[in-house]
Amino acid sequence: MPIAITGATGLLGTRLLEILADRHDSVILLSRPGGIPARERIVRYLRASGRPDDAIAAIAARLRTVVVELERPMLGLTQQRFRALADELDEIWHCAASIDLNSDPQRLHLTNTVGTRRIIELADAGVRTPMLHHVSTIGVAGRRPVGRIYEDDLDDSYGFTTRYEESKYLAEVAVREWSARTGRPAVVHRPSVLVTDQRPHPHLPTHPLLTGMQLARKLVNTLAMTGESRERLVVRIPGDPQALVNMLQVEEAARLMVEVSAHAPTSHVDTYHIVHPRDVRTELLADVFEELFEDILPISWRFVPSAPQQPTPWETLVYQTMSTFLPFMSYRRRFDDLGLRRLGLTGDFTAPVDRDYLMRTFGSEQYTLSA
Ligand SMILES: NC(=O)c1ccc[n+]([C@@H]2O[C@H](COP(=O)([O-])OP(=O)(O)OC[C@H]3O[C@@H](n4cnc5c(N)ncnc54)[C@H](OP(=O)(O)O)[C@@H]3O)[C@@H](O)[C@H]2O)c1
Numbered sequence: 001m002p003i004a005i006t007g008a009t010g011l012l013g014t015r016l017l018e019i020l021a022d023r024h025d026s027v028i029l030l031s032r033p034g035g036i037p038a039r040e041r042i043v044r045y046l047r048a049s050g051r052p053d054d055a056i057a058a059i060a061a062r063l064r065t066v067v068v069e070l071e072r073p074m075l076g077l078t079q080q081r082f083r084a085l086a087d088e089l090d091e092i093w094h095c096a097a098s099i100d101l102n103s104d105p106q107r108l109h110l111t112n113t114v115g116t117r118r119i120i121e122l123a124d125a126g127v128r129t130p131m132l133h134h135v136s137t138i139g140v141a142g143r144r145p146v147g148r149i150y151e152d153d154l155d156d157s158y159g160f161t162t163r164y165e166e167s168k169y170l171a172e173v174a175v176r177e178w179s180a181r182t183g184r185p186a187v188v189h190r191p192s193v194l195v196t197d198q199r200p201h202p203h204l205p206t207h208p209l210l211t212g213m214q215l216a217r218k219l220v221n222t223l224a225m226t227g228e229s230r231e232r233l234v235v236r237i238p239g240d241p242q243a244l245v246n247m248l249q250v251e252e253a254a255r256l257m258v259e260v261s262a263h264a265p266t267s268h269v270d271t272y273h274i275v276h277p278r279d280v281r282t283e284l285l286a287d288v289f290e291e292l293f294e295d296i297l298p299i300s301w302r303f304v305p306s307a308p309q310q311p312t313p314w315e316t317l318v319y320q321t322m323s324t325f326l327p328f329m330s331y332r333r334r335f336d337d338l339g340l341r342r343l344g345l346t347g348d349f350t351a352p353v354d355r356d357y358l359m360r361t362f363g364s365e366q367y368t369l370s371a
Contacts, residue, residue: 001128002026002088006070006119007096009041011205012135012194015254016095017042021059023258028085029065030075030096038065044203070096070115075122086125091261094119095135101162101324108167116171120178123186132186133261136172138246138273138335139165140190143327150336151190151271161327176269185265191253191274192246192335195353197360213362216289219321223314224297232298235318238307239329241283246335247353248276259345272339276353277346282329288358303329 003020007013008029021027031038042063046056066085069076077085098111116134123132141149142165144158154176160166172188179186196207223233253274260272286301293299311319319326340346351357 001090002028002064003091003093003130004028004030004066004085004089004122005093005095006030006068006115007094007135009038009045009205010095011196011207011250012191012254013095014042014045014205015251016093016257018046018059019254019258020093021062024091025062027063028088029063030068030070031065032070032096033067039063041203045205048201048203049198070118071110072118073121075118082122083125086122086130087127089122089126089130090128091131091133092119092123093133093135097135097168099164101164103164105163105167108163109170112164112167113170113174117174120174123184124178124182129184131261131265132175132184133257134172134175134186134188135257136188136190136271137165137168138190138192138275140169140172141333141335142166142169144333145330146332148334148336149273151273151339154271162324179268183268185267186269187261187265188269188271189257189260189274190271190335191257192248192276194250194253195247195357195361196250197357198251215321217293219318220293220296220299222317223299232300233314234300234302235315236304236308236311237286237301237318237329238305238326239282239303240305240332241281241286241303243282243328243330243332244279244334245282245285245328245331246275246279247358248274249351249353249357252276252350256340256345260339260343263343270339273335273337274340275335275337275346277337277348277350278352279334280353280358284355284358288355288362291359292363 003024005013005017005020005027008017009031017027029038029042039060043056043060046059074082094116096115098108120132123130140154142156142158142160154172156169160169175186175188178184198204256274282303290299290301307319308315337346
């Protein structure tokens with residue numbers, strides 16, 4: 001029987017779909033209206049990532065697109081079509097989301113929170129009681145700055161760094177409430193920051209970190225143009241050089257999520273932190289950025305405990321441009337990955353996200369050419 005997936009055309013969804021389509025005979029792409037049809041976009045993605053033609057044809061033959069409006073009751077379908085769709089499904093992967101941290105809060109709410117409620121309604125309507133796989137984010141931990149965050153943790157007492165996080169938190173709450181109310185199991189996957197060193201291509205989904213990187217590049221270009229000298233510029237960054245950011249290769253995230261799905265749920269809602277076993281320190285990120293921009297403008301990013309009372313004009317510019325990202329420079333928290341470790345899916349063998357990897361990721365022409 002078919003499975004359905006939302007967000008299959010995105011950075012994570014494309015990788016997930018590739019693996020899921022190998023394991024399931026029929027995959028329904030729940031995609032939004034307009035633009036190039038989702039199935040065609042997937043085929044272009046597969047070509048761009050170098051899959052042989054016969055493998056692409058085999059995957060394409062298993063795909064069917066159903067155009068839906070995520071925020072609308074019954075996904076914008078007629079009652080008859082909605083029921084027919086629901087009754088077909090054994091599994092639903094809900095991966096679609098608006099991930100633009102600076103997006104309009106109403107858009108984030110509609111796509112991420114309301115959209116999840118609509119997908120729950122789909123899971124609820126099906127006679128085959130499909131298993132719901134909900135793609136969340138470690139960001140549901142919000143502004144909690146330190147400590148070990150466990151997979152069972154879910155509360156809003158620390159507030160949120162962005163409205164995106166809040167919208168995803170409310171989506172996860174909706175999944176838990178539904179499961180508690182109906183007794184239906186669900187799996188919640190919480191990936192960390194997803195990265196890839198795959199070469200950019202017009203038919204590959206845009207990397208979500210692109211926005212941040214483009215901002216950084218524009219900023220450095222502006223500083224280089226307005227600066228009086230070519231001497232090394234020192235910019236004080238409110239943050240902690242020992243702060244931790246968890247970054248995981250998107251291909252690995254998709255692999256882990258599908259592996260997890262092969263195991264029977266152990267509770268009503270099984271939550272997994274889909275994270276790298278080793279965090280990246282912010283001092284490494286600062287080093288990588290220094291090296292990347294060295295040719296345009298030599299900058300030293302110097303961490304300071306709090307924003308300086310009298311920032312230089314350059315620092316003011318940096319703080320304004322990068323305001324969404326700065327709070328993440330201070331968090332010293334770790335995301336517990338007991339779920340993955342229990343299944344033997346993560347450990348020392350996980351390929352590193354190290355200096356070389358990050359240079360390949362952020363130094364790619366996608367970032368350097370499009371700024
Ligand atoms: N990227 C990360 O670092 C990261 C980290 C943790 C968790 N996540 C989670 O992983 C999931 C996938 O993220 P991603 O990085 O793959 O994002 P992405 O590349 O921006 O892809 C988002 C996907 O959602 C679809 N979508 C967006 N708005 C929609 C709407 N209103 N109706 C229907 N479909 C819509 C997009 O369709 P179009 O192609 O038509 O735009 C696309 O397929 C999300 O749930 C996100 O919260 C991502």
